Amino acid sequence: MSKTTGILIRGLTMSALALAAAGSAGAQDSADPIKLTLHDWTGQLITTQLMGKILQKAGNNVEYVQADYLAQFAGLETGDLDVAMEMWETTGREAMDAATATGKVENFGPTGMKAKEEWWYPEYMKEKCPGLPNWEALKDPACAEAFSTAETAPKGRYLGGPVTWGGFDDERVEALDLPFEVIHAGTDAALFAELESAYQRQAPIMLWIYAPHWAPAKYKGEWVEFPEYTPECYNDPAWGSNPDMAYDCGKPFGEIWKVGWAGVKDKWPGAYEAIKAFTIDNDEMGQMITEVDLNGKTVEEVTDAWIAANEGRWKPWIGQ
Structure with a gap:
């Protein structure tokens, strides 16, 4: 076998191997x-x-x-x-x-990304409910009424996310005996459009805000500080301040x-x-x-x- 023939054979073999490898890679997924x-x-x-x-x-x-x-x-x-x-x-x-x-x-x-989702209010609402961000301030009827609207008065209004998001806010209100009514926004866009409108008018609003998002950076406000989440809070009614109901805490972070x-x-x-x-x-x-x-x-x-x-x-x- 001549040197040229050997080079050709080796070249063909290498080409075949390369094609096989490419075929294998292409077929991988x-x-x-x-x-x-x-x-x-x-x-x-x-x-x-x-x-x-x-x-x-x-x-x-x-x-x-x-x-x-x-x-x-x-x-x-x-x-x-x-x-x-x-x-x-x-x-x-x-x-x-x-x-x-x-x-x-x-x-x-x-x-x-790290998730945070919780009840949030604009800073200007703090003077009307000075006990915030402690969640127990929300139990004060005067504080709840400060967050009320015509449809919920004298209860406060909490604007939750779309119902498909979960979050257990209705259960949280009941378990913590908060004088608030949960109203669910129809869409993500509607949730933040309502925040924008309220903020411009300095109107009362308490709503679900999440991060990462632009809203906590654009608007001055705070998240309500509920009792810290533990798995037992969601799974064991005996845990927490309400011995008969689960969800008597905030949402988990993570x-x-x-x-x-x-x-x-x-x-x-x-x-x-x-x-x-x-x-x-x-x-x-x-x-x-x-x-x-x-x-x-x-x-x-x-x-x-x-x-x-x-x-x-x-x-x-x-x-x-």
Whole structure:
């Protein structure tokens, strides 16, 4: 065999191996679309589109599916849905734990964002209810009436999030015997539109505020300080100030998790590693939400800008 022939054979062998490796890499993840769930608040739409675009950069097919925040677990258990990018410790822990206990849903780890959701009031309301932020101040009929509206007087009005968000605010009011009526906003946008209107008029308002979000930075105010959450508060009525009822405490604080169908790791192993690696912090998310909700940019524009500015972060997530 001549030297030239040997080089050709070795070259062909190396080419074949390269093609085989490429074929293997290409076949690593299924061509079926990875179904990412969309919910009804801006930050979640941003997180999900960021993940979707990164997965597409890796060659995956992606499909976005509108889904209920808590009811989505039925679809995640069956594999009809694949990935939910935000499950908040504050509101979704029980549903997430129940789903992961089946073995059909997996916790893909933290997003890097820390969740806080609680009753919030503007600073200008403090003079009308000087015991705040201590929750016991809300039991004073005069304080409750300061937060009332024509539809709730003499009870105070608490504007909760959409009912699909969970949060146990109706149960909290009853367990802590608060003279407040819970009114649920229809949408995330309606919640913050009402805050904007009240703040401009210096009108009374007590509502659900969450972080990461632009609202706690834009408006001066405080979160109510309820008895600190423990799992026993939600699960054991004997715990806390009300011996007969659960939920006599505040909401939990903590991680925002990524969760999904347990079959993702086998069907899309590359995507699975990228989803687990995904991380972003509260400040980054707050800035992007501000760009969308206050500065008129689209989710598409904001996520494209983040992708372009952060190649050094997300490329390693997909092995590039």
